[in-house]
Amino acid sequence: MQSVGWLEWAPKVGRNQRSMLHLKYRPDELTADLAKMMISEGKYEKALALIDNDQTLFGQLLQNTSGATRREGQLHVQLTYRRPFSQLLPHIPQRNSERFLLRQIYCCLTKCDENGIVTPQLAHHWTYNEERYHWRFYLRPQLSFHDGSVISAKVIAELFTQLKDWPGYQKELAHMESTSVINPHCVEFQLNQPDPGFAGLIADTRYSIQPVSQLFTPTVIVGSGAFQVQEHSDKRLQLQAFDNYYGCRALTDTVTVWQVSPQKDDSFCTTTLQADIAQDKRSVCSHYLSINGENIEADNGQQTRIEDGCLLMLFNHQADLPILQRKYLSQILTTEEIMAYLINAKNQIEAIPAHNLLPTWIKPFGIPITQQPLPEKLTIAVFKHQALMDCSEAIKEILNHAGVKCQINLYSFGDFHDKAGANRLNEDLILTSLNLDDNRPTSAFRWLLSNPVLHQSLTPENSKWLSKELINIRHKSPLTEYLRELEPIATAMISENWLLPLFHHRQTLHFEGILKGVSITAWGWPSIQEIWSED
Template sequence: MPSERLYLHFTRLSQLLPTGEAELTLPELAALLCCTPRNARLLLRRMEQAGWLCWQASAGRGHRAKLTLRRNQQQMRQQQLAALVAEGKLEQALHLVQGRTEQLLPHLLAHSRCSAPGGRQILRVPYYRPLPYLVPDVPLRRSEVHLVRQIFSGLVRRNEENGEIEPELAHHWEQLEARRWRFYLRPAVRFQHGRQLQAEDVCESLGSLSSYPLFQHLERVEAISPRTVDIYLREPDPWLLQLLCEAQALILPREWRSLPDFALQPVGCGPYRVVRNDPQRLQLEAFDDYFGLRALLDEIDIWMLPKLAERLTCQLRLAPERADLGQRRAESGLEAGCYFLLSDDRSLWLRDESLRHWLAATLDPIALMAGMARELQQILTPALGLLPHWRDLPLPAEVARPATLPPRLVVACFNQHLEFRELAGAMAGLLASHGVALELRELDYSRWARGEDEDVDLWLGTVNLEHDRDFAAYSWLQGVPLLRAAWNSLDPLWAQLSDWRSQGARPGPRQWLRQRQSESRFLPLFHHWLELESRSGVHGLRMTALGWFDFRHAWLKPDNGGDD
């Protein structure tokens, strides 16, 4: 790649020679470039080798030569930008475009795959927001859940294709008693900071979860030997293995709270380790000491370009639009989850069931979609339940308008999610026609998930489950504090969910949510079409339920069919 200094010299020439041609001597050219004639000759040679100009010298001292520029400033700027992106120099590229990040996208897609010296395979991915918290100790958003699974490992994992439970850190397990399970740990597993995994790490990670409703039946976790762990339960749990597949059950080093900047640069024993995480870039590198099969891609480089949110029409795009790279590959599917509205029992207005029913009828998904941008209409489909196949709730009949409507309602969503503003705008338009003002309150995700704002009437959110079985709905209901905060009058029903988990008692999660829908406390709005597009020679891709791909199995085929 030509040096930054060479680009600057050419830019200076193009500014001083607006016609692109001139006849001048070498000393005159040196004066233009503010250097010695010897250096000017070197610069000319390099620019000519790069194909930027043509220098036709004349014989004899003092004779003028003809200089012809073969590139204009715009062409050179694009070439420089492409070169910076290809080399992964994000900061310099952003400086060159003066913060106009939309100008980076074509180049980033064109250079999404590359090989570094030594044949290292690097995949670059554009993304629209920073990822500052990658610790699985609290409810996380969809992308964070995917990423912590690349960084950390659990005792067991769920096979996405068939739903079966597979060994991970534990190579075998057995149920000794109704409330006691034993897990046998793999030997010589290392964390990414070098220390070996010990039974005490498992005890600390899982034992600290009992304060969360989803894990409240965990009584204690004991190390029986350096590689054997027993889990004691307060009540039987036939779903325990599914529970241990949850992101919060991933294993952290027991000293994680004392490690600096752990939220930004966490340490796990998964296939990838974090080498950089800031508002501009998340850089993941394959962990060579991973206990499983070493990842095929050496590096995943996620570039944070917030202004691209409105331009990234795919959920995840890894490809330029170039026919020479072969047929475009795209996977799409409806998410296991939906956009939804929750009514808050703490709202004086929404304690009125007739008002809740009226809101459900007024904010009908079809009516909302009519008020949204066409781009969003193409990736959303109306929902009748939490999961796409839960379509057994009939559409509501026409509902009478209450005698008194609230002059104002507050709806809260989490920030850095483009669709929420559009959706809230459509809601506001429908309600305004009835004289009801809608105030949108954007919160950071952790505050939204806690549901501590008591002056909120409606909660707008989205849930993306990792599979479409009943346990996924159960784990969401029990795992997000917002639901208990908003539905604080429904304590007996939380007990019913625990009975379902321990005994298979009915009603289960589906019936429980159907009842909440019939009360208009839970309003499913839309299912989102997730899409993963690749045309850049990236192989081994299969879209996960979270709209990403498992980094471990992706690989790049060199353009020449051999080693780069």
């Protein structure tokens, strides 16, 4: 016990001399230390039993032991996160962290990077007939899902046939007339209009390859990616490397993400992914708001990047606010005013204004107008996202000073999107977020074309105009030009006071030097497939 630092023993020489035995810790501290050792060894149930099922203490110990450990020759990564994850299915609306996990669990036919360059995934080759508007994708041989079932051209064709009529997919696949099987390893998509970027569209997480049956009866998650789901509950998510993955097997054998509610959060727009190494020092992966669009790599095991997207406010056309009122509201609800409120309400602020949807896009300029009469009351819709809720309180306070009473209606993420899809999000102002994935050009295109929250806030005429402009881009532009073509459209929407960007995130990843291959992804999470250790 002295060797592990629990007590001090000072023996004395000679008969009848008393040795000194000093216990350095209280019994409850020793119990916690033993439980911590058990957690480090993966003995979670024994640790819980030892501490009498104290969930608060268990959560603290999980945070202190998070990181990478090697047991019986396998590399295990343990993380903690502040909330449980929703069901990990590609065809339902998902938040930022869930979409990161979709990328680990599923593959697409292709992969599209942040510059619009398409590379192979399950399909090793593809062709596009510009005259007939058809795409053919050639599958790798011997592909399988996590349950061992075969991924064939027939499975792909059936999946996309179902998705064409699935809620939320109609706009994106309206130009897809049919899918057909050319041979077991070749599937053809027949379009009715030009789309030279179709191979990039289907690289989105929404088009992850899954069994068709999972659309209807998703009892067990079956994917096609580098990790398979071993357990998904309110307490933890456990992933296991998939040995039959088409590409290079993940270097990490298992990843366990425990749900641990934060005791206190005084930071605006900061979500924390605890990623400690199982030693004394602590490291944190955090998402912050930032000021520019450059990636930075620090010397102390830290990487940061600027999130492609922003928090934003939509003016709901159902409120029927005149253009002058919308413009005046945009003028008084500046990010500087919102920031001033947040500084008074929070202990730590990591945020600066967003002037467009993406940090690299141009800042629109408008001519200030004189004070306009405002409604006596306005309503604000927001889903359960701490930064958005903070912004809604700030907006409410600013409008109260302007003589406008505000009511904030808070929804779950699912209810928020369901109401938008049914055109029943009736509040005057809608707070939401835009978070682009690693396929940045098509992710931005998709959000503008088919996001239900955005389109239900627009008038039918404005929604029709936006869709027409986007389809024109799809007809004529390669993927590498999408972002350049989308920028003036987003700028026009801001200038017309359809929406108001608020803040950009800075995503920061801290890690210990003994870990190798740690890099930050588009979602602010570490690239868990590439993590390794020399131990």
